[in-house]
Amino acid sequence: MSAWLTASSVRKVRQRLSQCRTLSTIQPGNDTQSPPSPAETPVEPRPWKDPSDRCVFLFPGQGSQFVGMGRGLLRYPNVGDMFEAARKILGYDLLSLCLNGPEEELAKTVHCQPAVFVTSLAAVEKLNHQNPKAIETCVAAAGFSVGEFAALVFSGAMSFAEALYAVKVRAEAMQRASELAPSGMLSVVGKAQAQYKHTCLLAKEHCRGLGVEEPVCTVATYLFPDGRVIAGHRQALDFLQQNAKRLHLLRTKMLAVSGAFHTDLMSTAVEPLRDVLRQVEVRRPEINVYSNVDGKRYMSAVHVRRQLARQLTAPVKWEQTLHEMFERARGERFPRVYEVGPGSQLGATLQRCNRKAFDGYAHVDPADGEEE
Numbered sequence: 001m002s003a004w005l006t007a008s009s010v011r012k013v014r015q016r017l018s019q020c021r022t023l024s025t026i027q028p029g030n031d032t033q034s035p036p037s038p039a040e041t042p043v044e045p046r047p048w049k050d051p052s053d054r055c056v057f058l059f060p061g062q063g064s065q066f067v068g069m070g071r072g073l074l075r076y077p078n079v080g081d082m083f084e085a086a087r088k089i090l091g092y093d094l095l096s097l098c099l100n101g102p103e104e105e106l107a108k109t110v111h112c113q114p115a116v117f118v119t120s121l122a123a124v125e126k127l128n129h130q131n132p133k134a135i136e137t138c139v140a141a142a143g144f145s146v147g148e149f150a151a152l153v154f155s156g157a158m159s160f161a162e163a164l165y166a167v168k169v170r171a172e173a174m175q176r177a178s179e180l181a182p183s184g185m186l187s188v189v190g191k192a193q194a195q196y197k198h199t200c201l202l203a204k205e206h207c208r209g210l211g212v213e214e215p216v217c218t219v220a221t222y223l224f225p226d227g228r229v230i231a232g233h234r235q236a237l238d239f240l241q242q243n244a245k246r247l248h249l250l251r252t253k254m255l256a257v258s259g260a261f262h263t264d265l266m267s268t269a270v271e272p273l274r275d276v277l278r279q280v281e282v283r284r285p286e287i288n289v290y291s292n293v294d295g296k297r298y299m300s301a302v303h304v305r306r307q308l309a310r311q312l313t314a315p316v317k318w319e320q321t322l323h324e325m326f327e328r329a330r331g332e333r334f335p336r337v338y339e340v341g342p343g344s345q346l347g348a349t350l351q352r353c354n355r356k357a358f359d360g361y362a363h364v365d366p367a368d369g370e371e372e
Contacts, residue, residue: 053137054137054138054139054335054336055134055137055138055139055335055336055337055338056138056139056140056141056142056325056335056336056337056338057124057138057140057141057142057151057154057338057339057340058141058142058143058144058147058337058338058339058340058346058347058350059120059141059142059143059144059147059148059150059151059154059339059340059341060116060120060143060144060147060339060341060342060343060345060346061116061143061144061145061146061147062109062112062113062116062145062146062257062261063112063255063256063257063343063345064116064341064342064343064345065098065106065107065112065115065116065342065343066103066106066342066343066367067098067099067100067101067102067103067106068098068099068367069098069099069115069119069342069366069367070083070095070098070099070118070119070122070366070367071099071366071367072367073119073122073123073125073126073366076122076125076126076128076129077125077129078125079122079125079126082118082121082122082125082160083095083118083122085160085161085164086114086118086164089161089164089165089168090114090164090168094111094114094115094118097111097115098115098118098119107256108175108258109171109174109175109178109257109258109259110168110171110172110175111171112171113146113167113170113171113174114164114167114168114171116146116147116150116341116342117146117147117149117150117163117164117167118164119341119342119366120143120147120150120340120341120342120366121150121153121154121160122366123340123341123364123365123366124154124340124364126364126366127338127340127364134336134338138154138287139287139288139335140287140288140289140290140325140335141154141155141287141288141289141290142289142290142321142322142325143292144292144316144318144346145261145262145292145311145316146167146170146171147341148289148291148292148308148311149163149166149167149308150163150340150341151289152285152289152298152304155285155286155287155289156283156285156286156287157282157283157284157285157286157289157298157301157304158280158281158282158283158304159280159281162280162281163280165276165280166273166276166277166280166308169272169273169275169276170269170272170273170276170312172272173268173269173272173273174259174261174266174269174312175258175259176268176269177259177265177266177267177268177269178257178258178259178260178261178265178266179258179259180265180268181233181265182233182234182235183216183231183232183233183234183259183260183263183265184231184234184237184254184255184257184258184259184260185220185221185229185230185231185237185254185255185257185259185260185261186229186230186231186237186240186241186252186253186254186255187223187227187228187229187251187252187253187254187255188227188228188229188230188240188244188249188251188252188253189226189227189249189250189251190226190228190247190248190249190250191226191248191249191250192226193248194226194247194248194249195248196219196228196230197219199230199240199247199249200217200218200219200230200232200236202239202243202247203215203217203232203236203237203239203240204216204217204232204236206235206236206239207233207235207236207239210235212233212235215232215233215235215236216231216232216233216236216260216263216264216265217230217231217232217233217236217237217240218230218231218232218263218264218315219315220260220261220262220263220315220316221262221315221316221318222315222316222317222318222319222320223318223319223349223352224319224349224352224353225319225352225353227319227349227352229255229316231260231261231262231263231265232260232263232265233260233265237254240252241254261312262311262312262313262314262315262316263313264313266312266313267312267313269312270309270312270313273308273309273312274305274309277305277308277309278305282301282304282305283301284298284299284300284301284304285298285304288325290321290324290325291303291307291311291321292307292311292314292316292317292318292321293307293310293311293314293317294307294317294320295317295320295321295323295324296324297324318346318349319349319353322349322350322353322354322357323353323354326354326357334354334356334357334359334360335360336360336362337350337357337358337360337361337362338361338362338363338364339361339362339363339364340364341364341366342366342367344363347361347363
């Protein structure tokens with residue numbers, strides 16, 4: 001199947017980039033003319049482009065889902081086809097689940113990852129309808145956890161259908177892994193003196209005292225300065241909540257997820273995802289896409305496959321990703337930022353990491369309006 005989805009979007013991006021990268025030296029009537037050597041090629045300064053005329057996209061991850069997301073999007077081109085393709089690939093009516101719930105079913109890992117993926121890309125179609133220039137001028141994208149798949153589809157690195165199938169396999173494998181031991185994820189905001197590595201070591205020692213073999217407790221997500229998500233065995237997270245004050249944790253909140261994602265407790269999910277990534281076609285992104293694993297840009301198809309598999313057990317370095325995306329010289333302007341998909345949590349983290357970049361932030365809501 002082809003990726004009509006952002007396909008209209010990706011086509012525009014590809015055409016624009018192709019035009020920028022092509023330097024033809026073939027003259028009419030002289031098809032055999034060879035290109036000049038590098039020494040003969042005049043070097044012209046690259047034209048200055050105002051960064052504020054460019055934009056970047058942020059795609060949300062699991063935990064941003066809510067009943068009603070997708071409402072109003074069917075009026076936009078391709079969205080109905082996307083949800084119909086999702087029904088065939090997933091084997092159930094994803095649109096009905098997004099619109100009507102029940103909430104506990106939508107929140108399950110096997111359902112919410114595909115739901116967030118599809119509704120995020122459907123929201124791109126909405127943005128393309130309302131502001132096509134935003135699509136044409138997008139120069140970079142990043143996605144939070146499963147949102148990375150949406151970013152890669154938008155960039156032209158993967159097709160919609162094949163990426164959705166990979167997300168399906170990923171979600172099912174992560175669901176199975178989460179059922180092997182009671183585990184979870186705890187969002188924490190610490191004081192300046194909080195020592196997260198030491199805190200996790202104490203929690204693991206506590207677990208060993210309870211008889212837990214090879215306990216896991218580690219930072220699973222770097223959100224913003226002093227904002228972390230710690231994941232691991234449930235006994236370790238209970239210990240952190242009970243001892244928050246002495247560990248210099250200002251706020252703690254259990255996340256509504258089924259397991260300790262981005263830790264070694266997801267190791268059994270890696271091989272199923274790696275296998276499916278070998279089967280799908282992956283290309284180098286046409287725009288900059290940043291990896292959760294290290295915050296760096298994807299450089300090749302091999303790089304994409306390797307990092308997506310590593311992402312399951314590696315911490316999400318979102319704070320580092322934002323710093324990488326928005327690094328610029330003093331006084332240089334920032335691009336427009338669109339959070340495309342359910343929720344606005346990524347905007348909140350951007351505000352904590354870079355207030356100047358946040359000044360250009362907007363959320364493309366996948367739930368406003370009435371369906372036609």
